[in-house]
Amino acid sequence: MGNIATQTPMVVGATTWTEDWAQYGQCRDANPDALFVQGAAQQEAKQLCVGCPVIAECLADAMDNQMEFGVWGGLTERERRALLKRRPDIRSWRAVFTDARVREQSRAS
Numbered sequence: 512m513g514n515i516a517t518q519t520p521m522v523v524g525a526t527t528w529t530e531d532w533a534q535y536g537q538c539r540d541a542n543p544d545a546l547f548v549q550g551a552a553q554q555e556a557k558q559l560c561v562g563c564p565v566i567a568e569c570l571a572d573a574m575d576n577q578m579e580f581g582v583w584g585g586l587t588e589r590e591r592r593a594l595l596k597r598r599p600d601i602r603s604w605r606a607v608f609t610d611a612r613v614r615e616q617s618r619a620s
């Protein structure tokens with residue numbers, strides 16, 4: 512049995528919102544503690560998220576559920592808190608990211 516992301520490449524990516532995103536994340540085979548580090552180590556941990564095919568889903572989930580600890584969607588807890596503080600009007604980050612994805616798709620077509 513091979514890598515699940517390469518088995519189902521059409522499920523993930525820019526055109527589809529992936530509900531079961533965790534199984535497609537680039538961190539799926541990493542040490543579970545790798546994204547729950549402190550201080551400067553978080554900047555290194557964020558590198559795991561670069562190019563992750565489900566980064567929007569992961570970040571939306573973390574933002575909508577106010578995940579307090581760890582790196583999610585390429586942002587540290589401090590960065591997510593700052594974003595929540597800057598945009599208290601946003602009730603659903605998933606909706607924001609979904610709309611952005613749709614706009615991006617229509618620009619591209």
Ligand code: SF4
Nearest residue numbers: 536538560563569584
């Ligand atoms: S964005 Fe980062 S934390 Fe989220 S699934 Fe991808 S690699 Fe894991």
